[in-house]
Every structure is written in C-alpha cells, then in structure tokens.
Amino acid sequence: MNSVAMTPHARRRKIVSLFSRLRKSAGQVNPIPIYDELRGMGEVISAPWGGLLVNSYGLAHQILRDKRWAVPDRTWRSRQAAVTRWDSPASRQMSHTLPLLNPPDHTHLRRPLGAVFDRNTLAELHRAAEEMVEVLLDEFTQRLQEGSADFVAMVSEKLPVMIIGKWMGLPPADHELLWELTHDQVYTQELFPTASEIAISDAATARLQVYFADLIQDRRRTPGDDPVSVWIRTWDDLEGDPARTDTVVHSLALFMILAALETTSHLIANTLRLLLEHPDQLDLLRQDPELIPDAVEETLRYDAPIHVITRVAVADTDLGGVPISAGETVQLLIGAAHHDPVRFTDPHRFDVRRRRGRGQSGHASRSPSHLAFGAGIHYCLGNVLARLEAAALLGALLSRPIRLRLSAPAEWAPRVAFRRITSLPLTLA
Numbered sequence: 001m002n003s004v005a006m007t008p009h010a011r012r013r014k015i016v017s018l019f020s021r022l023r024k025s026a027g028q029v030n031p032i033p034i035y036d037e038l039r040g041m042g043e044v045i046s047a048p049w050g051g052l053l054v055n056s057y058g059l060a061h062q063i064l065r066d067k068r069w070a071v072p073d074r075t076w077r078s079r080q081a082a083v084t085r086w087d088s089p090a091s092r093q094m095s096h097t098l099p100l101l102n103p104p105d106h107t108h109l110r111r112p113l114g115a116v117f118d119r120n121t122l123a124e125l126h127r128a129a130e131e132m133v134e135v136l137l138d139e140f141t142q143r144l145q146e147g148s149a150d151f152v153a154m155v156s157e158k159l160p161v162m163i164i165g166k167w168m169g170l171p172p173a174d175h176e177l178l179w180e181l182t183h184d185q186v187y188t189q190e191l192f193p194t195a196s197e198i199a200i201s202d203a204a205t206a207r208l209q210v211y212f213a214d215l216i217q218d219r220r221r222t223p224g225d226d227p228v229s230v231w232i233r234t235w236d237d238l239e240g241d242p243a244r245t246d247t248v249v250h251s252l253a254l255f256m257i258l259a260a261l262e263t264t265s266h267l268i269a270n271t272l273r274l275l276l277e278h279p280d281q282l283d284l285l286r287q288d289p290e291l292i293p294d295a296v297e298e299t300l301r302y303d304a305p306i307h308v309i310t311r312v313a314v315a316d317t318d319l320g321g322v323p324i325s326a327g328e329t330v331q332l333l334i335g336a337a338h339h340d341p342v343r344f345t346d347p348h349r350f351d352v353r354r355r356r357g358r359g360q361s362g363h364a365s366r367s368p369s370h371l372a373f374g375a376g377i378h379y380c381l382g383n384v385l386a387r388l389e390a391a392a393l394l395g396a397l398l399s400r401p402i403r404l405r406l407s408a409p410a411e412w413a414p415r416v417a418f419r420r421i422t423s424l425p426l427t428l429a
C-alpha cells in the first residue's frame with residue numbers, strides 16, 4: 001500500500017512493525033531497508049509512542065544545532081508520568097551527565113573541561129594504543145592458529161577499556177567489571193526498555209556509583225595527574241565546596257566510561273566486519289593504508305554506533321509541517337539520516353573513498369560529514385580518541401601477513417539506539 005494513502009491507524013501499525021523488525025536479528029544485521037521504508041513514509045513522521053521521528057540528514061543536523069531543541073534533562077524527566085523509565089534510579093543518574101544537561105548547567109560543566117583530550121594526552125594515548133593493539137593481535141592471531149576466534153571478546157572489547165583505564169588510572173583487574181556494568185547500564189538509554197531491563201540498569205548504576213565514589217575518595221587521599229584528580233582540583237577551585245565537587249566529578253567519571261566503551265568497541269568491530277564483507281574495499285586499504293582513517297569515517301556514516309539521538313521541543317513549533325508541542329520529543333534516526341540520498345550520493349554503497357570523492361576528479365569533493373558524534377553543543381568529546389583507536393587497530397591488523405574471514409555470522413544485541421555486535425567469529429582465510 002502507498003504510505004501516503006494509508007490511514008493513520010495503518011501508518012501507526014506499520015511504524016510499530018518496522019521498529020519491531022529493527023530489533024530482530026535480520027534488522028540488526030542490516031537495518032538499511034527498514035530505514036528506507038521509514039523514510040518512504042516521510043521526512044518527519046509521528047511516532048506511535050508520542051513525539052516525532054526524523055529520517056532526513058538535513059533536519060537531524062539542523063535540530064542538533066538549534067537552540068529551540070533541548071535534551072530531555074531532569075526537569076523534563078520529572079514532568080513525565082511517575083513510575084516510568086524516567087523515574088528510575090538509572091535515569092536519574094543519567095540526568096546529571098553532560099549529554100542530558102541543557103545550558104546553563106551544560107556550559108557550567110563543559111567549559112572547565114576544555115578539550116578533555118589535549119594534544120599531549122592524545123599523543124600519549126596514541127602510543128599506548130599502538131602498543132596495546134600489538135599485544136592484543138599477537139594473542140588473537142595465536143588463537144587463530146588453533147581455529148576460530150572471537151574478535152569482539154579478544155580485541156574490540158579489550159582495547160577501549162585498556163585505553164580509558166590507562167587514561168583514568170584504573171586497575172586492569174577492574175576492566176571486566178566495568179564492561180559488565182556498562183552493558184547492563186545501557187538499557188536505560190535504549191528506546192523501549194522493559195521493566196526487567198530497567199531493573200538490570202538500576203542495579204548496574206548502583207554498583208557504578210559505588211565504584212566511582214570510592215575512586216574519588218581514593219584520588220582525594222592520593223592525588224595524581226590523572227583526569228579524576230585534575231577534575232577534583234578544578235572544581236574545588238571553582239566551587240569551593242568539596243561535596244559539590246564530588247557530585248560533579250562522580251557524574252563526569254562515570255559517564256566517560258559509559259560513553260567510551262561500547263561505542264568504540266562497536267566502531268572497531270564494525271569497521272572490520274564491513275571490510276570483510278566488502279573485499280574490494282579491503283583491497284583498496286591494503287594498496288593504500290592512508291585510506292584507513294577514511295574507512296573509519298565511512299563506517300561511522302554507513303552504520304554508526306548510535307542510531308538514535310533524542311531532543312525535546314522547547315516551545316510549540318512545527319517540523320516539516322507537522323505540529324509539535326513544547327516538551328514533546330523528536331527522535332533523530334541517525335542510522336536513516338546517514339543513508340539519506342538527498343545528502344549522500346549512492347548512500348547504500350560502503351565506499352572507503354567517499355571522502356575523496358572516489359578519486360574520480362583528483363580534486364577533493366569531500367562528502368558532507370556524518371552525525372555519528374552528534375553536532376552542536378553536545379558534540380562528542382571523545383571523538384578523536386575513538387577514531388585514533390580504530391585507526392591504530394586497523395593499521396596494525398593490515399600490516400600483518402594474515403588474511404581473515406568470517407567463520408560464522410556476527411551476532412548482535414537486539415537494540416535500536418545503541419548498536420552492539422556481541423561476537424564476530426573469525427578464522428584465517
């Protein structure tokens with residue numbers, strides 16, 4: 001049936017069915033046809049669960065940079081019906097973190113942070129990443145001599161926590177715990193968490209809160225030059241109130257872990273998966289390793305780690321002709337926006353030379369940037385670090401005299417907003 005001619009009831013049913021397909025295995029493996037169907041229903045569509053869904057790159061980009069759209073902060077959350085996900089301890093903890101603060105609270109927290117990763121820190125983490133990937137790939141290739149090995153368990157879930165752990169000065173013995181708590185916590189950030197998932201997220205949040213409260217006490221006793229000690233000094237100077245400092249630093253440190261692990265791991269695993277599924281593109285990288293950063297960018301466009309970003313209307317307005325009231329949400333379908341043919345030529349093609357304009361003219365006709373790290377005032381603070389880790393890993397892998405292939409299909413968590421490959425079994429080709 002033509003979607004324009006559909007009754008409102010049929011449209012609602014179709015949207016519900018498309019989102020349910022997104023959570024199923026086939027939808028996880030390849031959500032693109034589902035996004036095409038959603039886009040076919042319009043640039044802006046009403047969500048059956050309230051608010052609007054945005055499919056186009058242009059509108060998503062505009063909303064992210066527009067003051068008339070806010071993040072769903074704690075004031076907004078407190079206005080939602082009680083006993084919902086917004087009222088849960090995990091949600092309340094999240095509402096103290098940077099991406100859920102609006103100005104002036106957001107500015108108050110973000111400005112003193114500066115760039116977070118300055119040039120020296122990045123150079124040091126780059127060196128560390130290069131050493132770590134060699135160790136991880138040694139172990140991985142050794143296992144491959146014996147047969148199939150899971151790239152996620154052995155490599156892509158190891159590197160991000162090793163790097164963040166080194167940066168924050170966290171003991172390697174805690175890495176596994178931090179992964180477990182991060183996987184559990186993310187439910188509260190998903191689109192449709194069930195009551196039991198919210199309970200899992202609440203329990204993980206409680207343990208993360210204890211972990212970071214202990215860490216702050218430890219850094220107060222033995223300050224160093226790690227970021228947590230630096231933030232304590234910064235906010236002690238700014239606030240003059242140690243209790244207030246501890247609250248601020250607690251949310252910051254906790255969120256850095258949540259922000260850095262699954263996203264970066266997914267980027268690393270997904271880049272490799274897409275290259276193995278597109279051998280012509282992998283060959284291009286082998287011929288010209290300078291294309292490695294371009295392959296990372298193309299992965300971020302083609303299948304970003306985060307597929308949905310939410311904003312709230314500050315005042316009554318309309319979006320693409322659809323009215324929306326103050327306080328209503330709009331879900332930006334980043335995964336769909338990245339395949340918007342209005343913005344990207346041949347959007348469903350995984351093309352590592354996209355940023356070079358496919359080298360046809362010899363001139364830079366750079367493709368417009370993706371929204372994988374957001375845009376506007378909440379633009380991701382860890383983007384350089386994530387890119388650096390993915391490029392370091394890919395560079396080291398391609399420099400080895402091995403050829404890999406998938407030994408079984410990748411497995412995925414049934415998510416809509418936060419993509420996660422749970423296993424990528426590989427073998428020597």
Ligand code: HEM
Pocket residue numbers: 071098099100110164255256259260261263264267304305306309310371372373374375377378379380381382383385386
């Ligand atoms: C591939 C990896 C990553 C992706 C795809 C990613 C994606 C994002 C996105 C989309 C946002 C904006 C959310 C919004 O506008 O509502 C964001 C914000 C943020 N990210 Fe990342 N991120 C990644 C890695 C990291 C890393 C490694 C760190 C830190 C070590 C980090 C720290 C942050 C912080 C602190 C914010 C909040 C910024 C603010 O609200 O002012 N991210 N990230």
